[in-house]
Amino acid sequence: MGIKGLTALLSEHAPKAITEHEMKTLFGRKVAIDASMSIYQFLIAVRQKDGELLTNDAGETTSHLMGFFYRTIRMVENGIKPCYVFDGKPPEMKSGVLSKRFERREEAKEEGEEAKETGTTEDVDRFARRTVKVTKEHNEECRRLLGLMGIPFVVAPSEAEAQCAELARGGKVFAAGSEDMDTLTFSAPILLRHLTFSEARKMPISEINLQRALEGLDMNMSQFIELCILLGCDYLEPIKGVGPKSALKMIREFGSLEKVIESLREKAAAKEEAAGDDGKKKKGGIQIPEEWPWEQAKKVFETPDVTPADQIELDWKNPDVDGLVQFLVTEKGFNEDRVRKGADKLTKFLNAKQQGRLDGFFSVKPKSPKKDEAPAKGKGKGAAKGKADAKGAKGTKRKGDEKEAGSSKKTKTKK
Numbered sequence: 001m002g003i004k005g006l007t008a009l010l011s012e013h014a015p016k017a018i019t020e021h022e023m024k025t026l027f028g029r030k031v032a033i034d035a036s037m038s039i040y041q042f043l044i045a046v047r048q049k050d051g052e053l054l055t056n057d058a059g060e061t062t063s064h065l066m067g068f069f070y071r072t073i074r075m076v077e078n079g080i081k082p083c084y085v086f087d088g089k090p091p092e093m094k095s096g097v098l099s100k101r102f103e104r105r106e107e108a109k110e111e112g113e114e115a116k117e118t119g120t121t122e123d124v125d126r127f128a129r130r131t132v133k134v135t136k137e138h139n140e141e142c143r144r145l146l147g148l149m150g151i152p153f154v155v156a157p158s159e160a161e162a163q164c165a166e167l168a169r170g171g172k173v174f175a176a177g178s179e180d181m182d183t184l185t186f187s188a189p190i191l192l193r194h195l196t197f198s199e200a201r202k203m204p205i206s207e208i209n210l211q212r213a214l215e216g217l218d219m220n221m222s223q224f225i226e227l228c229i230l231l232g233c234d235y236l237e238p239i240k241g242v243g244p245k246s247a248l249k250m251i252r253e254f255g256s257l258e259k260v261i262e263s264l265r266e267k268a269a270a271k272e273e274a275a276g277d278d279g280k281k282k283k284g285g286i287q288i289p290e291e292w293p294w295e296q297a298k299k300v301f302e303t304p305d306v307t308p309a310d311q312i313e314l315d316w317k318n319p320d321v322d323g324l325v326q327f328l329v330t331e332k333g334f335n336e337d338r339v340r341k342g343a344d345k346l347t348k349f350l351n352a353k354q355q356g357r358l359d360g361f362f363s364v365k366p367k368s369p370k371k372d373e374a375p376a377k378g379k380g381k382g383a384a385k386g387k388a389d390a391k392g393a394k395g396t397k398r399k400g401d402e403k404e405a406g407s408s409k410k411t412k413t414k415k
Helices: 006-013 035-045 063-077 092-118 121-130 136-149 160-169 210-217 221-231 244-254 257-274 294-302 321-331 336-350
Strands: 018-021 030-034 081-086 153-155 175-177 190-193 205-209
Touching (some): 006 210, 006 221, 006 244, 035 081, 063 081, 063 336, 092 294, 136 153, 136 321, 210 221, 221 294, 244 257
Parallel strands (some): 030 081, 030 175, 175 190
Antiparallel strands (some): 018 205
16 A cells, blocks of 8 residues: 555655656666565466456466566566565564455455456456465565576565565665555655556656655655555554545654654544533544554564574575576476566576676765755755666666567456
8 A cells, every 4th residue: 555645745745856768868777676466467467358367278367477577577678676575474464454455355346247248358357356465475586486487586575576675775786666655654765666667558667766755845754654554554543534635744843753643642532521511522624543652663664573684695696597498488388488588688688797887986886875864954855866776787778668468478358
């Protein structure tokens, strides 16, 4: 889910924090990508013309493998060295959100069955996408594929986006790649969004610089985390009646979430007392749940369960061509010629003679701000650009679309 309304707030109050790129401008960069989010995206986006998931002759879903294989090659062609981070065990605080997601999927299944009888094709497709769930098998198959491709991956102890942020803070990669804005709340110095989107969507890569975001919002990291919690995150529902603009205003006015909550509770008590003893309660207004453990949520963001970056080595290797053919062609029904061409591209661009990025000679590695450190006024550049974590390969132009939907020998609607 990420942080509700944060993108809009940054666009309005910290526009210098957000820049847009073509993928080729990121040549020479290493990026830690939220694999679990990517699998979900591929299951949603990579489909047949009738909206059904891609499957092989055995009826096995291949959408996630199609997405990982071709989008990863696309990044490597543009000089990016991706590594993927998979979710581990979710924090206890996330159990409520996961339970609600399960309920929504079950509701969507029921509505989808009804739509098949009375609805349009668009209705059926919409409900089908809402039932998508990333399974253990999806994760295992993607990890096997990445190993054969020579692309490194990490299994996080807990949240993938937190581990991505740790790798970026530790200098192992230039940035964290995810669609979840809470990657910033985990103190990722640089967040890249839309990195794994299909070219057909024509969405530029969005780079968000945390230090510039803090400067634009005029707050320190501790206040930023509290703002994100107040907006609504994966661990707590937002407070009813508090929208993004009012959340920002209150954090700025009171200085901390503790004082915001204290003020809101005082106002609620005063209103209740003014209403008298007639037993009638006014509807609407700001409603704070009795149990709203924001302090615990803040601890999860400040000290997440991650493997320290200095304990992780990322190694990009030549692909195992025979292994890829066995897995993708023999087992999954992909087109052998396209798989071999994809493997050739991986070998070529991962071993290409690299040139240094110019910004690597003139700037310092981005650092995440300390949680209570106020942003420096008038220093908009902050820690925006780091030394290139790898010497860059020359940017390359694509010679056409991967034609993902046609990469299996045969695809059919799963019955």
